[in-house]
Amino acid sequence: MKQQYLALTGLLLATKANAIELYINHNLEHYSVELSREQGEAQINDLCFTTDSEESWIFVKYTDGKEVWYEDGGEAGRGYVMPDKNVLETILAKQKEVAEISHYHIHPAKPSVMATPHHPSIDDSYYAIQIATNVLEASPDIVFDDRVVTPYGIYVQSFADEGLATHETRTKIRNIVSEPVIKAVETGNFPFDFKSDDVSVIRSEAHRYAAVISGENVTVTFIEMN
Numbered sequence: 001m002k003q004q005y006l007a008l009t010g011l012l013l014a015t016k017a018n019a020i021e022l023y024i025n026h027n028l029e030h031y032s033v034e035l036s037r038e039q040g041e042a043q044i045n046d047l048c049f050t051t052d053s054e055e056s057w058i059f060v061k062y063t064d065g066k067e068v069w070y071e072d073g074g075e076a077g078r079g080y081v082m083p084d085k086n087v088l089e090t091i092l093a094k095q096k097e098v099a100e101i102s103h104y105h106i107h108p109a110k111p112s113v114m115a116t117p118h119h120p121s122i123d124d125s126y127y128a129i130q131i132a133t134n135v136l137e138a139s140p141d142i143v144f145d146d147r148v149v150t151p152y153g154i155y156v157q158s159f160a161d162e163g164l165a166t167h168e169t170r171t172k173i174r175n176i177v178s179e180p181v182i183k184a185v186e187t188g189n190f191p192f193d194f195k196s197d198d199v200s201v202i203r204s205e206a207h208r209y210a211a212v213i214s215g216e217n218v219t220v221t222f223i224e225m226n
C-alpha cells in the first residue's frame with residue numbers, strides 16, 4: 001500500500017511537472033513559469049516544429065538559484081515578434097536579486113513562417129545589442145546573453161562590456177554582426193547552405209555562421225539540439 005502510494009505521488013509529481021510548459025501566447029497578458037534553463041530550452045526547441053508563430057521569453061536565474069521564464073512577446077505573429085519592454089523593466093527593477101538573464105526567441109521550422117529559420121537575422125543581433133545594453137546599465141553584475149532557438153540548435157550571442165559602453169562601440173559591434181551578411185546578400189552569394197536536406201550540413205553551417213559573425217567584443221556560438 002505504501003509503495004503504491006509512493007508510486008502514485010511520483011506519478012502526480014511527474015504529471016504536474018509535465019503540465020508546466022512554455023507556449024505561444026496569443027493574449028496580451030504575459031505568463032511566467034518556474035522551469036530550469038535546460039527544460040525551457042528543450043520545450044522551445046520542440047515548439048520550433050509545431051508552431052506557426054514567433055514568440056519570445058526572458059529567462060532569469062536569481063541569486064538564490066530560482067529559475068523563471070517570463071514570456072515577453074508583444075506582437076506575436078507569423079515570423080515576427082516585438083518583445084514587450086515592460087517585462088524586462090519589471091525584472092530589472094529588482095536587479096540585486098538577479099544573477100543571469102537570457103533573452104530568447106523562437107524560429108519556427110515551417111517554411112511558411114520564416115524563409116530562413118536556421119540563423120539569426122541582422123535585426124535579431126541589433127535587438128540583442130540593445131537589450132544587452134539595457135541590462136548592463138541596470139547592473140554590470142548580471143550575466144547576459146541572447147539566444148535564438150532554431151530547429152536544430154541554439155545561437156548564443158554575448159557582448160563584452162567595453163563593446164556596449166558607448167554609441168560608437170555599439171555601432172562597431174553592429175557592423176561586425178551585420179557586414180558579412182549584408183555583403184553576402186549584396187553580392188548575391190550567400191555562402192551558407194541552410195537549404196540542405198541533411199541536418200548535419202545545416203548544423204555545421206550554423207557553427208560556421210556563428211564564427212563569421214563573431215568578432216571583437218561579440219561572441220556567437222551554436223549549441224546543437226535534437
Ligand SMILES: [Zn+2]
Pocket residue numbers: 105106107120121124148
Ligand atoms: Zn529571429
